[in-house]
Amino acid sequence: MANHEIRHEVGIEAAPAALYRALTDAKQLALWWIPDTRGASAPGGALEFWFGEHCQEMRVTALEPDRLVCWRATDRGMPDWAGTEIEFALVPRDGRTTLRFRHAGWREATGAFGHCSMSWAVFLLSLKELVEVGKGFPFPNQWIHQ
Amino acid sequence: MHDIRHLIRIHASPERIYRALTTADGIHGWWTRDADLDDAVGGTGEFRFYGGKGVTTVRIAELDPPRRVGWTTVASNAPGGWVGTTITFDLRAEGDDTILTLAHRGFAEPSDGFALVNTGWAYYLVSLQQYLETGEGAPQQDKDLARVIRPTGERSRDHMSGGQR
Numbered sequence: 536m537a538n539h540e541i542r543h544e545v546g547i548e549a550a551p552a553a554l555y556r557a558l559t560d561a562k563q564l565a566l567w568w569i570p571d572t573r574g575a576s577a578p579g580g581a582l583e584f585w586f587g588e589h590c591q592e593m594r595v596t597a598l599e600p601d602r603l604v605c606w607r608a609t610d611r612g613m614p615d616w617a618g619t620e621i622e623f624a625l626v627p628r629d630g631r632t633t634l635r636f637r638h639a640g641w642r643e644a645t646g647a648f649g650h651c652s653m654s655w656a657v658f659l660l661s662l663k664e665l666v667e668v669g670k671g672f673p674f675p676n677q678w679i680h681q
Numbered sequence: 682m683h684d685i686r687h688l689i690r691i692h693a694s695p696e697r698i699y700r701a702l703t704t705a706d707g708i709h710g711w712w713t714r715d716a717d718l719d720d721a722v723g724g725t726g727e728f729r730f731y732g733g734k735g736v737t738t739v740r741i742a743e744l745d746p747p748r749r750v751g752w753t754t755v756a757s758n759a760p761g762g763w764v765g766t767t768i769t770f771d772l773r774a775e776g777d778d779t780i781l782t783l784a785h786r787g788f789a790e791p792s793d794g795f796a797l798v799n800t801g802w803a804y805y806l807v808s809l810q811q812y813l814e815t816g817e818g819a820p821q822q823d824k825d826l827a828r829v830i831r832p833t834g835e836r837s838r839d840h841m842s843g844g845q846r
Contacts (some may be wrong), residue, residue, distance in 0.1 A: 539684075542796035543803075552796030635796060649782055656803030660830050668827075677832040678737060678807050 567671030760794030
């Protein structure tokens, strides 16, 4: 079975704990990714990311404080994303953090894949700005969602 | 084999984007200011980064103006293992915009270097977009990660305070 995946890596001038909060607190997720984020980040729980009238639901599949956050996209959302797995791994390095991102389980690397790969890069830089400077640039981004 | 793909909409004609991808002047505007690029199939391009410490050399494999540019990497010390990988840019007009698709194919492993390169391409494609839409990209030597995500309206303040952190 085809299993294409998006990978990104970003070096961030912040401790893993600050990033972990930005990845697990719905209020902080709203500041760098989707402004209308609902739900609570708990193992087995669900987060809802609302784009206008459309919701992308994520099941929280793994949480390791200051180290790892994993979600699985449910059937409630974009068809291309259903069943795909998203992983944020936090690796400490001399007081800063390397963020290793994966979005795996894509059935094909065409269509939305290329746009989502671009989009994730921009949002991960938005996350970097949020924890380093205090201000993220969540959806919609002027440059890639116009 | 593992492939990178990105798709971005640019408010510019395919012809302008094609020039930005196929001339040294164009490359200097969005990717690296330290680059040479031949203008015919079979020629080479040499792209230098970090004061010449990073060098990637490609052979120009395909030119189909203004639709397609194809390169094959012949030498590189970039992360992820570029030698033998292929890079193609496809351009498709859509109204007044152009949809650019980048495919960088043939990485042996989805390594950390591969991830770094994927994020890097996204950054440079937004730099290309801004170069074409605003006249100012953010190529190597002026790289500023925050710049690619910041809306136009929030830039003047940064210029006044000296720009980059």
